[in-house]
Amino acid sequence: MKRFILLVYILLSAIVLKAQIPGALDLSFGNFGKTLLDWNGDLNRADAIKFTADGGMVVCGTNGYLGENNSCLLAKFTSNGLLDESFGTNGIVQFGYGGETSYANDLIIQSEGRILVAGISAEAGNVSIGLARFTSSGEPDNTFGFSGKLIVNIGEYETANTIVSLSNNKFAITGSIDSPATNLDMLVMRFLSNGSTDVSFGTNGYISLDLNNSSTDMPRGMIFHNNKFTIASYAFKQATDAVALVRLNADGSLDTGFGVGGKSVIDGFKIMDMIAETGSQMAFDYQGRIVVSGQFLGLAGTDPMLLRFLSNGYPDNSFGDFGMAVYQITGDNALQALAIQADGKIVAAGSSNSSNRNTFIMRVLDNGDLDPTFGMGDGYSVHQLGQGSSNIDGAKAMLIQNNNKAVLAGYADTQNNSWDFCISRYYLGVVTGGGNEATYENLNAFIDPVYKNRITITGEHIINKMQSISLLNAAGQICHTWNGSQINYSGNNIILNLNRAPEPGVYLLQLSGQNILASAKLICF
Incomplete structure (x- = not known):
């Protein structure tokens, strides 16, 4: 009977470990891996997420259906995905910038935990930049703008899509601005800490730039890195989309050492009537290379697309095909969130639309290939997070927590077929810094039949450069860690000693060293 119970325990533990493979939903987060936040039964979508100093997360987005008098939502969650009810009113702040319709597109965390949200304010056909700042507890910050809010109107159409922090609590936004000569130009505008325009930047505090000849x-x-702005943009012209990168000096002038005259434009993707479209999410890796995510739209559907540029703005030919990788995955798939792991691997997320539109997350190696250790060996995973009959959900933003887990923010439908804020968390596996790690999969671990407190690890090409090995139980808790000289080698085997024999069950050994990542399962009877 005891042996039967042990076998059942081992089977259940193995299922738990299987659920912890990279790309799997972390069921310890929120409500079985996700948290849905409804407001007034309307359409709610989270567009940005940032860490707070206490380890929590602040999410901003928009409440209301397109064409209605939308408002903005700001919510705070704990590190484990629970609503932080000490923030705002029961964890939520609803606000508008002052116009008829307000949209929240991005946010930053400033000194003293102040939260600055940037987006769009629309009224009577005019579209303007909307800004609002709150204290760390969710109250309006009256030292900013007018009672914590500000509408910036240059002409008839300006947007704030992204916001970045600068020194002395200054900040900058980028978005689009109407141009009489073309369609929409790129806009970058810099502000002082109180919301006033910083007139020392560009011309009267802003610059506008046509990226691709009337695009x-x-x-x-x-x-904002090394005192320069790098901006990624979608540039549409004559039925052909382009990926455009721009680098500006701190004063708003073009950095002519980047790309061609400060710009790097990749266009002309018209091959057999296929055009490239980009969501223009961007991240820097540990070598200063620039990764941009989006999608490739063709006759067969929409595929995820990643591009990588060198730090000088030129395509990185070591990535994909001449700097671009397109992933032909079943259904229509779009990338709208992007992050770089400490080991240099690229994690991207968005939505996958096959029979339903669901949340999609993928991981890519340094050369642009899908990572076979992610998901079920395919390099990606798809998750249905919605609860309504329309089965619609997706990701718009991403953070990587220091426990090697990715948190996605986006939307998911509910039983009344409206959309809710949705945050969800996923396992990434063992991640160490430095990049270019080799992963060893064919490792075996067993308890010595004589010395029950001794673990032997054997397998392919074990190199004696392991820096750390951890033993985790089925719940993911670290039971023991060996470092440096505590790790013993015998030929191609690693020998680990414990103070006593481990309890019966299933364990996971995580090994890391110089350019090495590895794991092995251990079963103890």
Whole structure:
């Protein structure tokens, strides 16, 4: 009977470990891996997520259906996905910038935990930049703008799609601006800490730029690094989309050492009537290379697309095909969120639309290939997070927590077929810094039949450069860690000693070293 119970326990433990493979939903987060937040039964969509100093997460987005008098939502969650009810009113702040319709597109965390949201304010046909700042507890920050809010109107059409922090609590936004000569140009505008325009930047505090000879420009990503702005944008012209990167100096002038005259435009993707479209999410890896995500639209459907550029703005030919990788995956798939792991692997997420539209997450190796250790060996996984009959959900933003888990923010439908804010968390597996790690999969681990407190690991090409090995139980808790000289080698075997024999069950050994990642399952009877 005891042996039967043990076998059942081992089977259940193995299922738990299987659920912890990279790309799997972390069921310990929120409500079985996800948290849905409804507001007034309307359509609610989260567009941005950021960490707070206490380890929590703040999410912003929009409440209301397209064409209605939309408002903005700001919500705070704990590190484990629960609504932080000490923030705002029961964890939520609803607000508008002052116009008829308000949209929240992005946010940053400033000093003293202040939360600054950027987006769009629309009224009577005019579209303007909307800004609002809140204290760390969710109250309006009256030191900013007018009672914590500000509408910035340059002409008839300006948007704020992305916001970045600068020194001294200054900040900058990027978006689109109407241009009489073209369609929409790229806009970058800099502000002082109180919301006033910083007139020392560009011309009267902003710059506008046509990216691809009278193209319609819609920037989505901006990073301020090494005292320069790098912006990624979608640039549409004559039925052909383009990926455009721009680098600006701190004063708003073009950095002519980047790309061609400060710009790098990849267009002309018209091959057999296929056009490239980009969501223009952007991230820097540990080598300063620039990764941009989007989708490739063709006759067969929409495929995820990643591009990588060198730090000088030129395509990185070591990635995919001449710097671009398109992933032909069943259904229509779009990438709208992007992050880089500490080991340099690229994690991207969005939506997958086969029979239903569901949340999609994928991981890519340094050369642009899908990572076979992610998901069920395919390099990606698809998750149905919605609860309504329409089965619609997707990701719009991503964070990587320090426990090697990815948190996605987006939307999911509910039983009344409206959309809710949705945050969800996924396992990434063992991640160490430095990049270019080799992964060893064919490893075996067993308890010595004589010395029950001794573990032997054997397998392919074990190199004696392991820096750390951890033993985890089925719940993911670390039971023991060996470092440096505590790790013993015998030929191609690793010998690990414990103070006593481990309890019966299924365990996971995680090994890391110089350019090495590995794992092995251990069963103890």
